[in-house]
Amino acid sequence: MIDPLIENNPLQIPEIRARVSRLVPLKDAISCVRVSKAWSKDFASFIWCAVDFDIHDTFKDLDSAIVTKHGHNIRSIENIKTQSELNAVLCPTIKNRDVALFSGPFIDAFQHKGVITLVAPIKQVFKPDPESELSSLGFSLLVHFLNLTEWHCYNLPTELFAPIERIETEVTRCCPQLTMINTWMSPQPIIHSLVANAFHGLKRVIFEYSQLSMGVIVALLFHRATLLQVFAFWNNQCSYTERDELPFEGDHFQHSGRAVQLLPRCCPHLKxxxxxxxxxxxxxxxxxxxxxxxxxxxxxxxxxxxTKEKIDWTLNLWKEGRQNKDEEDTTLSESHMNEAKDTSIETRVARHLLAFEKLKAVWLGTRTFYT
Structure with missing residues (x-):
């Protein structure tokens, strides 16, 4: 076995060691931090990246000085069930604004200004202790996170667990910077109720496309002065789909297509x-x-x-038009489109896209094209 401390060992190169630290098992990473201070710095970030109390059940017993020293490496916290576990990871000395808290049931008021993302269903937020009744006003989990900006408030039931007035009051009072919500696994009536009545000045809203309705669009328009992103993900997957072929996919909202047009027509800041x-x-x-x-x-x-060919032709026209605009020569692009397919669907779409000078990425059914 090669001594890790010899001078010509590749692991003595910080860049290589940093890459290796992302690949080793947790047990080996713990051994590596004992090699030297330099190794400890690289491998500690991996060890402390995620804290799961179902797995790391002795974490709460660590000395607070150790948590303070390494807490800046924490990126996610899962399955918190007791106040002692909460205190162990969210002490005021940890000033990490990138932590995603996958919270568990705890009830005592403890404010942590570093957490900006909360992933928790509405029921868990307003009934943090599964053995107790709905918590009283001012004692939801939101009271802990004054600087929360994102809430992934997925919801399974067909009705809101807490009254909408209660949710609005707590969001307004406890989380004034909350401007993004993800309503994954929520039915249409709940999405409408949350967007229309529980939040003010939303910038980003994510929901499942199958739940799109006139009510949801009206709710989104309540935020037209601030709305930056509307992401209606497809087929239960909150991620992007890239394809080589264009499959047939039904659109349950096709008959109300004019309603969708209200969003880009009425939301001037939409990006x-x-x-x-x-x-x-x-x-x-x-x-x-x-x-x-x-x-x-x-x-x-x-x-x-x-067809893929029609989409590719459309996007090539758009990219060519953008290039000519950048070269301050719009005549060539317009002439080319007029002569080639003046009233074709490809030309009409390309013309529409060219109206947006900051447009960087377009997906029309196959793969994303970038300028």
Whole structure:
């Protein structure tokens, strides 16, 4: 076995050691931190990255000085069940604004200004102790996180666990900076109720496309002065789909396509419009200009762009037009499109895309094109 401390050992190179630290098992990483101070610095970040009290049940017994020393490496905390576990990881000396807290049931008021992301269902937030009744006003989990900006408030039941007035009061009082919500696994009535009544000045809203309705669109329009992103993910997957072929996919909201147009027409600050499941009709799109001139990312399907070849042609026209605009020569692009396919669906879509100077990424059913 090669001595890790010899001078010509590759592991003595910090860059290599940092990469290796991400690949070794936890047990080996613990051994590596004992080699030297330099090794300890690289491997400690891996060891402390995630704290799960179902696995690390002795964590709460660690000396507070050790937690203070390494707490800046913590990125996620899971399955907190007692106040002693909470105190062990969220002490005031840990000033990490990137921690994602996957909270467990605890009830005592403890404020931690470093947590900005909360992943917890509504029931858990407002009934943190499963053995007790609904907590009284001011004693939900939200009281712990004054600087919360994102709440992944997924919800399984068909009804809200807490009254909507209660949710609004606690959000307004405890989390004034909360501007992003992810309502994954929530039915349409709950999405509408939360977006319309529980939050003010939302910037980002994520939900499942199958739950899109007129009520949800109206609720989103309540935030038209602040809304930056609407992400309606497709097929239960809160992630992007990249394909080589264009499969047939039904659109339950096709008959109300004009309602979707209200979002880009009425939300001037919208930067990301991601409706992967929706098939826009260009006749409806062209009825009125979109107000979101700063649009940066668009993910929709277009009726008539039903093959990979048509999509590729459309996006190539758009990219060529962008290049010519950057070269201050718009005549060539416009002339090319007019002569080639003046009224084709490809040309109409490309013209529409060229109206947005900051548009950087477009997905129309296959793969994302970037400028």
């Amino acid at each position: 990301f419009l991601e409706f992967e499941g929706h098939e826009m009709d260009m006749d409806m799109v062209e009825e009125e200009k979109w107000a979101c001139r700063g649009l940066e990312k668009l993910r929709v399907r277009i009726r008539g762009l039903d």
